[in-house]
Amino acid sequence: MYRFEATDAGTYWYHSHQVSHEQVLRGLLGAIVIEPATAPPDAADIDVTALLHVYGGQHTLNGAVADEHVDASPGATVRVRVINTDQGTAAVWSATPFRVVAIDGHEVNEPPDVDGRRVLIPAGGRADVSVQAPADGDAVRLRVGGARSVVIGEPGASAPPDPRQPSTTLDLLAYGTPMPLSFDASDPDRSYDYVIARRFGIIDGRPGNFWTINARMFPDVPMFGVTEGDVVVMHLRNDSGDVHPMHLHGHHVVVLSRDGVAASGSPWVVDSLDVHPGESYDIAFVADNPGIWSDHCHTLPHAVDGLVAHVMYDGVTTPFTINGDAGSQPE
Template identity: 55%
Template sequence: MAWRPRRRTAIAVLATIVVLAPIAWFWQRSLVPGDLSPMEMGFADYGGGPATHAHHGQDVGTLTGPSGPADVVVDLVARQERFDIPGRGPMDGITLNHTSPGPEIVAKQGDLVQVTLQNESVPDGITLHWHGVDVPAAEDGVAGVTQDAVQRGQSHVYRFVAKDVGTYWYHSHQVSHEQVKKGLWGVLIVEPTANDVVAAVHTYDKVRTVNGGYGERRVAAPGSTVRVRLINTDNGPWAAWVDGAPYRVVAVDGTEVNAPPEVSNKSVLVTAGGRVDLQVTMPQGSAIRIGLGGGPTTLVIGEGNAPAGAEPRERVDLLSYGKPAQLGFDPAKATRVFRYDIGRRPGFLDGRPGLWWTINGHQYPDVPMFMVTEGDVVRMTIKNTSGQVHPMHLHGHHVVVLSRDGVAATGSPWWTDSLNVEDDESFEVAFVADNPGIWMDHCHNLPHAAQGLVTHLMYSGVTTKFHLGGSASNQPE
């Protein structure tokens, strides 16, 4: 009968609709608006505290650094151009003042720093984020949140006080997963000591470097004390150690460690975006070698031959390293308690199929916004069940680690702004909400952030006029 083929066709069409309709719905739902305000992202998570409303009040652009004469004045010109990696040859990338890394910025504690960033020829626009420096919100350098990307022919001025001694760095926060890798970064040191040695590790298109070169040797007198400032500008963690002498871990992410003991035959982890300062007394009659994650990229300090050791099996555990000290606040009196559960699931992101990161079961941009009021004591549990390691970075604040996998911290207060969270690992951290603004809280494996592993810490009464996308083409990751 003729009706039978028609019936089979109708059934096939209906079955196709039943299968494709949910896929089409999820595809449509995944599309990210091309002009999205951070104020409209996701949903509010008040952490068990009173509801706050961030849609009316002070604009983030007014939360600027102080006026008046600057103590440190730096002019940086960004260019898309070819530059040379000593020992490895030329490459195409992005420079600041014709070099990558950009000029090292040095300030004394309390200095007012003024940096003028000019974009001469970078087509996607640029910004500068002061990684680990708790600047006023307007100076944070995040495209679409605290400013518009600086387009070709434009400039932008950053002003902030270098209030905390320590090791920091700066980098683009516009298309950052591409621009940082291509060279738009540099080192910032507040209150350097006489015998500082910087070891900033960066990979340019599979070429791994230290301080922009293939390797480096620095001079230091026998018996002198050297401070080695380790900086990880890459997307994954690596271990550092010292061959030829014992050492102390004297600072983490710009904060001094209390009563650090001497260690030998141990490595220390430096996560993506993180900084660790080591103190070494130079031995008599030989050099030392700083292992930087293995491979040929190393730093040698001193005269003569340096031992060539392998990565130690044991590692310094910052959870129990050093001695306890006062925090300055009581985490037990938290007014907001949040969870930051990192997962992964198949689906669509902006219409693209794949495996995508989730925060508390939600996918970007429909993720929780952590809402706080100035003065809140905040506790947060960061749990990772995504199958990969994530270096988590909260802008504008340092957090103190309270526990890892339920084991309480017993050593020096472990203050950090870049926390390495392994798969199946959980950290509880705490901080005081003392820097009003809208602050990114994201994975510093920058491709992960570009794939949606990002949310915001939002203060009550603070708003922003800037948009992701839009006419400025703001793309913070």
């Protein structure tokens, strides 16, 4: 049994972390939506979830190999909570302007319309998209994950044709209106590097070309120590040839900069961040959730091959060790 206090409103999901590259792939997962205690004045008229997952090569939407139809009266606003449970990046787009109102459970400040651009959602990530049903009674199609759509409009309205995927991607580093952070990241208590690369070696008796963190191979990877209350800044750099959706358990991080360019939009707060080959990010978080937390790539086969480290709070211990008596294999 799991017990937790639902204090952070937003879109989330849960999944197995025991042999996760097999168990998640086969469907040990689900959506969690935490609604705010008080509905905001700009709340959508309709709220729907769009959970993406590939089963046996079939792209599904909410478990079905089919599009989702949402009955909405003309002019109604629909909040579509897109959850990417797969191993690669998912694209969301539409021929009709829409807004990205939340990322990974955190609201975007004053989001403008997205027109002629796609939104990319990392593996493990979420994006809440606000779509308005056409005033003339027709329907609008929101492509989610590339293979499926959410069609919004009056009952019986014909679905519009599939729009071509835009070649331009929405840059969340500059999307929305800036607002002050709740903490000062300019003078952190802890600063760490997290540099991803590859080299040949052996993990659990398996030879291969494995991931490294700060030039070290699993299990001899860094442990990032923190004290409760610390402001932590981490410099992520991808010196490998693959995209890595980096995911820190138990926390959200704010993106400060990418490749030296400072964030200029609404605070970009995430728990899964795609780091492309050659890219670097500066991120920050407050150590406000004591524990021993995995900090890994959410392309789960990458975690199996060593792309996993931990953030460890001072004074926190656990009897559960990897491949210990409890049989824990939390990749």
